[in-house]
Amino acid sequence: MSIDAAIRALAPVLGDRLSLSKSDLAAHGQSETHFAPTPPDAVAYPRNTKEVSTIVKICSEHSCPVIGYGAGTSLEGHTLAIQGGITIDFRDMANVIEVQPEDMCVRVGPGITREALNEDLRATGLFFPVDPGANASLGGMASTRASGTTAVRYGTMRDNVMALEVVLADGRIIRTGSAARKSSAGYDLTALMVGAEGTLGLITELTLKLQGQPEATAAATCAFGTINAAVDAVTATIAMGIPMARIEFLDAASVAAVNAYSSTAYPETPHLMVEFHGTDASVAEQAERFAEIAEDFGSTSFEWASKTEDRNRLWHMRHHAYWAILASRAGATAIVTDVCVPMSRLAQAVQETQADIDASSITAPILGHVGDGNFHAILLIDPDNAEERQVAQDLSARMAKRALDMSGTITGEHGVGMGKLTYMADEHGAGWDVMGQIKRAMDPHNILNPGKIVRSNG
Template sequence: MMDAAGHVAPDKVARAVDEIAAFLGERISRSAAVCEQHGKDLTWNPGDPPDAVAFVQSTEEVSRIVRICAAHGVPVIPYGTGTSLEGHFSAPHGGISVDLSQMNRVLEVHEQDLDCRVEAGVTRKQLNEYLRDTGLFFPIDPGADASLGGMAATRASGTNAVRYGTMRENVLNLTAVMVDGEIVHTARRARKSSAGYDLTRLLVGSEGTLGIITEVSLRLYGIPESISGGVCPFPDIESACNAVIMTIQMGIPVARIELLDEVQVRACNAYSDLGLKETPTLFLEFHGTEAGTHEQSETFGEIAQEFGGGPFDWTTKPEDRTKLWQARHDAFWAGKSLMPAKEVFSTDVCVPISRLAECVVETKRDLAESGLFGPIVGHVGDGNFHVLLFCDPSDAEEKGRAKAFSERLAMRAIAMDGTCTGEHGVGVGKKPFLEAEHGPGLQVMRAIKAALDPGNIMNPGKIVAV
């Protein structure tokens, strides 16, 4: 039984909390501060707190919690590090937030097979620190130090995606707790299989709406012999995008190619002390042999010249590259530092590479006409870019302009045969665009959700309405 706001009856929640506390003890909290933290993300999404937060330490504990919640009809919402940007872990119907951050062990590393198995709370930086002496690394790098379970749940990517792919390509197997508490392993460690439905890909990107991911098996890669990287300025945003398009179409194996418009460059200069010319700029990196990275860097420099860009200032010094990419990962905070009194809303679209310049130029024009402040930054090697929109949430007129701009951007990308979200996921923020993007496919998603979660307790209110 739910109240008028759609929350489960308090007595049912109380019974579920008491049953969970019987084995978790003090690792379940109803503190208002803890619940608020577990319901609000880093953006202006208002968020909704859960009724309680359970700090789990094993898959078996997750299973017991889910069985209890299913018996009482209480929603269950997985939580990793709280870095998602579309309200993924808000609790609009209340319920129990399952915090997986204490499940942070690296369980296995198979160096000869280039794979590993980790608990869902392990972060990407933690894994790469663990792998440091093996000669291997995990390449998927969203801006935040996100948990690998959360990255799988949102099908995350990052700056390296143009060469190494996204979480979709790099998850081999998952352990997940389904709505009845059953523990499921979605695959084996083999690099390919034709044995039945692809349950791994079904759960990657499902955002906790079909089950709770508790362990992840991942592909690993050898650390390249040589890495070169640098920056290349351009006279305008269109020229920079056209250089990206030609680089990708020529098949140059670029590892990273990131776009920062002049506003974002200004922000990074101030926040990260870069000293770059304040003009649209590409950050690039190449991986391979010493001869290969040298040749690729020089070839890109020639492409940049064709579009009026350059010089391409590149280096193989690790300390210089580290500073550059740390600045890129800090782009969100750099942008926010320009307007600390306002909130930021990060958009996230992706288009076919041939439409990149057209989409970015139209978006830049729309920004100017809307009178909004929004630096542009993106993983443009695969057609993905973000506008960091700033506004005062208490200013209804400005907030309305920002939301209208965001809607036009999403529909612009879809009209170009792209997507409303390249990597952030759907959560609650991108739900309105799924019908335009997927058409009848959305009904198939609803059918899958209804079949696997008939009581709608798994992260309800996200992705699809049932």
């Protein structure tokens, strides 16, 4: 492997779009969570698929690692250059290529963020529904198979990516899928790439499903006396078939952090945040039915937000809950858990997780997209305290084991990256070895985001 040789070969191709600046390298070596800074050796800024292909071909010739980079919002160290190499930043491929309103789909570059896409779509009456909270790039969202607050109604990236353009490890450019709504033509290469975290190829274009903007939208917050009551209300709501657009859970510690961070005054008890989409009549009916369920489970306050600015304020607070929780302990970093269980086991999973946290020596607020059984504990630690880190890692491992014992998964939406490698064998067994075989077949020199998803020798 010769990273330096790859950089020398790339310099005349990219000119000043190949950066060796220390500040640029440092910016691309950061993680949103607890991982140590790991900068790449250079950062490349391609403008089109052909340039990405050229970069990858040169890196392949020199066995130089290549790491894709979007908005840098991932939580499991996905974009860290742990073996050095070249980071490919897709900021200059952040365009809307073509909107196809009749087919309700759009072609975009990988660097465009979900907020920028929806701003561009406003005049069409359509929108892209997947909302992971962070203003992530769509290429990154596809690479981690992201979901978020609206997945309970609209699905995850798995359900909303129709086709891709991908550069493979040898520089070949392939297209997967189509604008058709279904196909049975061979292996589903689109599904293979969605969630591969850049270990099998670099996404350079996406075709995405769009939805019609709802005629009416209403949101609300409701407080409960206990975690169990709030989670049981979620389970009952889903069982009743009420088509929620969002149903989010925050425990008392999360609400307290949000109050302090956003200058709000919610009762510091477990809360649900909900949203309904549809016609005026259907939204009113859904909201009334949910209010009755919440009341049955002891909801102590119910605040509606029907104006756009009020709803935006509500979801802004929810989307910034992670930062609010971090700010609740000065100087803290976090190990962020991300388990997902069947709805029938959700209340038990949350209750047992809370009991584990209460018995530990660290603070760990719980929140999540409980409408599909996905929740997180934000394990706050002093980054220099080895004992606290070990306590958090033990809690995370117990959560992962519990999820698997309940026929769930170790990650509902954040992906594997570096952080969840140790749990992959437990979830997939021999299937993890098959993933390694696919990786070796498609990337024999192991240059694409090495050290992520599969075994280190994968």
